[in-house]
Amino acid sequence: MWNIFGEGPLNLASPDASPSLHNDGMHAWQDQALCAQTDPEAFFPEKGGSTREAKQVCQLCRVRDDCLRYALENDERFGIWGGLSERERRRLKGRAV
Template identity: 40%
Template sequence: MHMENEMSAFMNPDDDRPWAARSECRGEDPSLFFPGTDDDPSLGLAICARCPVRQECLDYAIEARERYGIWGGTTERQRRRMARRSA
């Protein structure tokens, strides 16, 4: 159920994420951005690479401590590394 909530929130802009209305991922299959352990994240990352709001998305993910999914062109593991470096 948690992953369904994450995917639903990911798809819909809100007051905290007005930039999401301009995102490249809007309208895409959310599972591209929440790959399973054995799934390849490269398609989701490629979509992020051309996104005009990539930095806003990454900033949001770091601030909100998003634990799952691809946000701002980064995987969970990459964001954890970034957090450790900045601590």
């Protein structure tokens, strides 16, 4: 079971959550999340840690757009979502306003 989404076992609001965490069963696209098949820790690197590995996985993920949209709409603060870091998502949101 994932928990990058909401109150599931893997809560994205928690630094311990991982994107395979991107699934609480409420969003069909989460079933296709490629990160579920990888090391979830790569999606929640320590401060200053590399995001390269996670972003490479996201590049190949078929639900990347859905994932990014979800993160933007839910103001996800931690981790890599849709191939973007928190800072990159903030920047993107700022441009969209």
